[in-house]
Amino acid sequence: MGRRSLAVVPWPDIGQWCLELHKSDGAAMERNMLRQDVSRTAVRTSADHRVPVTDRTPQEPPLRVSPGAEPAGPPDDVLQLLTPEGVRRSHADLDDWVADVGDDELAALYEDMVVVRRLDLEATALQRQGELGLWPPLLGQEAAQVGSARALRRDDFVFSSYRENAVAYCRGVDLTDLVRVWRGTTASGWDPFAVGMATPTIIIGAQTLHATGYAMGCVKDGADSVAVAYFGDGATSEGDVNEAMVFAATFRAPVVFFCQNNQFAISEPVGLVAVRPLADRAPGFGIPSLRVDGNDVLAVTAATRIALDRARRGEGPTFIEAVTYRRGPHTTSDDPTRYVDPAVAEEWCAKDPILRVERLLESRGRLTAELTAAVTEHADAAAAEMRRGCLGLEAPPPLSVFDHVYTAPTSWLERQKSQYAAYLAMFEEA
Amino acid sequence: MATLTLAAALTSGLRHALEDDPKVVVMGEDVGRLGGVFRVTDGLQKDFGPDRVMDTPLAESGIVGTAVGLCYRGYRPVVEIQFDGFVFPAFDQLVTQVAKLHYRTRGAVRVPLTVRIPYGGGIGAVEHHSESPEAYFTHTSGLRVVTCSNPQDAHTMLRQAIACDDPVVFFEPKRRYWTKGEVDTDAPLDDVPMEQARVVTRGDDVTLVTYGPLVATAVDAALAAREDGIGIEVLDLRSLSPVDLATVEESVRHTGRLVITHEAQQHGGLGAEIAASITERCFFHLEQPPARVTGFDVPYPAAKLEEHFLPDVDRILDAVDRVLGRQNSLTGWKG
The missing domain is CATH 3.40.50.920 (Rossmann fold)
Known part of the structure; x- marks a missing residue:
């Protein structure tokens, strides 16, 4: 099947077209998804600001996706510093932002990614073994999460969705706390203020408003802390995300909108929520955006630092689209074989975020046996610690169901609690 | 004691709250320069500045959602939903986030948010301007829902609601906004609890x-x-x-x-x-x-x-x- 453009697809049929492509030609699907994901420049802007603008000439004739739409650009139009082959590419706009990332720092990022992948696999195993009720794997998104999270300061604050377990790991969340909610012993995992990260919202996009409000508070306080909202491609069609961008732009809030475009909202391809690159939306709100290879930990780090720097300077929000791929299911309850083209998945395996760092380290003589042994040992130990913690989590006492509804005990809930205690006592007496 | 309309008693309550606690912020549609469509926030932006009395974009979910973020940052937002029938775009944030955050986080996150909603009919208005949606909120665990019927309660209960560490949906009987009554603006807040009939x-x-x-x-x-x-x-x-x-x-x-x-x-x-x-x-x-x-x-x-x-x-x-x-x-x- 040859390359097709959205221009030839009747407007109402885009969703069906995407599904058909899935069935018929995965590689073409991917190419076309990337096609519609690009525009003339990798860095999108609508005003004068410090984000560098790359001016590229489209390599193909312009395609029109809708009346008045701008021409799309080449399919590889994402910011990249590290190729899948492990080759460090130079990029005039980005290099300075990762100039301090030497071999040691790169090895540390590598270690983080290996550990979070190991934790993720362990959690999936725990679910399969019946120890967790559910788990949302992040396989494939390690670079997007680690690269961005490691760029943050302790006094920044993260508001995430439910797949950002690598971000949580980088923020210092206790490994047992990572799985607590998925085992069902509590409604959320950790104290947000202890790690500078809110516990996830499951309602898609709701947290982007919280991040924006937090950032508005930073401005009021005269603090240079930044709020970071993590969300997915699917969330971009939610009203809250769009409202968040309106508020962030008009209040010039120091918030980073970090969108992991992992190509799927459960089964629905990104083409169902966007006929233009997601990064193209932000400039319409007055928010500059960057479209970055989400599997390239260096490019993600650079992009996040650019965004954080703008925020700290009082220049307001930035939107980052990290183009990645969810290699696992939506959750352990999902069956991606019903909608994922194996050939596409295969292609993304070749773009693995960890493999390319390994290759770079190897080319620099840094992928030593000592390093891999130490990293493996760390990953195994973390997985074992998380497993131990998970298995140690017991169901909370029955009457704790009444705790924390309000900030202080209330007479009417105490009454219900007391009645339920009497009910439970009846069984103990029997 | 002063003779105030119910609306003016609310304004007075907001003014006290803004004076008493620097973390109190007022936000909503038209609450700043205009003073609110019912003038309940009249004069507050002039006196407390646009950082504390903020006109917001027309987006109710955005108003409530960003207020939640401000709570994370230690603020005590008072948001105005312009009319009862306009609250529903914010329903998701109120029900899935505001009501549950304290419970979800086992007490780690407090949401001392007050949501003011003019409600009820009898003013000859068009659709969405006369509704009484209180039961949607009373059905939601984690929210407190209160309403006032006279100027003294309007003043005191609004201050109590703002001081409350739980989220409070504060329904204001819009057809009684112009009811006058004696108001003791110095009445102690802990005399009669907000939840007492x-x-x-x-x-x-x-x-x-x-x-x-x-x-x-x-x-x-x-x-x-x-x-x-x-x-x-x-x-x-x-x-x-x-x-x-x-x-x-x-x-x-x-x-x-x-x-x-x-x-x-x-x-x-x-x-x-x-x-x-x-x-x-x-x-x-x-x-x-x-x-x-x-x-x-x-x-x-x-x-x-x-x-x-x-x-x-x-x-x-x-x-x-x-x-x-x-x-x-x-x-x-x-x-």
């Missing part, structure tokens, strides 16, 4: 439970009944979640008869909850089944029909006759 008139024959805009109507009904020698004990609930059932129960144990009236539709409304709870608690003290006088189970009607939808003195007295076993509109009704 108030006995408005004493009576031995019927307990009439209501709140917000219908308290004045209920008092009128009580005065009319007195002329017939019937003593109606009017209770102003003030707090809709929790409901001060103890006060209602005490009154019903005394009178043996219960009428509940609210503007909101009947089905699944507060009247149902109160009737059920009181029946459970003191069934053998009831001389007659409880009666409800409410809006009909229809969407809020056009302005020229609202007098039929809204409970009034005569409909309330008809229900009073019913619980007293006197001749009433349903006597002999075969429906």
Whole structure:
């Protein structure tokens, strides 16, 4: 099947077209998804600001996706510093932002990614073994999460969705706390203020408003802390995300909108929520955006630092689209074989975020046996610690169901609690 | 003491809260320069600045959602939803986030948010401007829901709501905004808890439970009944979640008869909850089944029909006759 453009697809049929492509030609699907994901420049802007603008000439004739739409650009139009082959590419706009990332720092990022992948696999195993009720794997998104999270300061604050377990790991969340909610012993995992990260919202996009409000508070306080909202491609069609961008732009809030475009909202391809690159939306709100290879930990780090720097300077929000791929299911309850083209998945395996760092380290003589042994040992130990913690989590006492509804005990809930205690006592007496 | 309209008493309450706590911020549509469409925030932006009294984009979910973020940052936001029927875009944030954050995080995150909502009908307005959506919120665990019926309560309860560490949905009876009354703006906040009901008139024959805009109507009904020698004990609930059932129960144990009236539709409304709870608690003290006088189970009607939808003195007295076993509109009704 040859390359097709959205221009030839009747407007109402885009969703069906995407599904058909899935069935018929995965590689073409991917190419076309990337096609519609690009525009003339990798860095999108609508005003004068410090984000560098790359001016590229489209390599193909312009395609029109809708009346008045701008021409799309080449399919590889994402910011990249590290190729899948492990080759460090130079990029005039980005290099300075990762100039301090030497071999040691790169090895540390590598270690983080290996550990979070190991934790993720362990959690999936725990679910399969019946120890967790559910788990949302992040396989494939390690670079997007680690690269961005490691760029943050302790006094920044993260508001995430439910797949950002690598971000949580980088923020210092206790490994047992990572799985607590998925085992069902509590409604959320950790104290947000202890790690500078809110516990996830499951309602898609709701947290982007919280991040924006937090950032508005930073401005009021005269603090240079930044709020970071993590969300997915699917969330971009939610009203809250769009409202968040309106508020962030008009209040010039120091918030980073970090969108992991992992190509799927459960089964629905990104083409169902966007006929233009997601990064193209932000400039319409007055928010500059960057479209970055989400599997390239260096490019993600650079992009996040650019965004954080703008925020700290009082220049307001930035939107980052990290183009990645969810290699696992939506959750352990999902069956991606019903909608994922194996050939596409295969292609993304070749773009693995960890493999390319390994290759770079190897080319620099840094992928030593000592390093891999130490990293493996760390990953195994973390997985074992998380497993131990998970298995140690017991169901909370029955009457704790009444705790924390309000900030202080209330007479009417105490009454219900007391009645339920009497009910439970009846069984103990029997 | 000062004589204030209910709206001005709210303004005064907001002003006190802004003065007392630098973390209090007011936000909403038109609340700044305009002073709100009902002028409840009149003059506040001028005196406290646009950082503390913020005009926001027209996006109710955005208003409530960003207020949640401000709570994370230690602020105590007071948001205005311009009209009752406009709250629904924010419903998701209120129900899935605001109500649950403290519970979800086992107390780590507090949401000391106050959501002010002008509500109720009787002002001849167009659609979405006369509704009484309180039951949606009273059904939601984690929220406190209160309403005021007079200027003193408006002032004091709003300050109590703002000072409360739980999220509070504060319903303002918009058709009573211009009711005047004496207000002691220095009355201590801890004298009468926000969740405590108030006995408005004493009576031995019927307990009439209501709140917000219908308290004045209920008092009128009580005065009319007195002329017939019937003593109606009017209770102003003030707090809709929790409901001060103890006060209602005490009154019903005394009178043996219960009428509940609210503007909101009947089905699944507060009247149902109160009737059920009181029946459970003191069934053998009831001389007659409880009666409800409410809006009909229809969407809020056009302005020229609202007098039929809204409970009034005569409909309330008809229900009073019913619980007293006197001749009433349903006597002999075969429906």
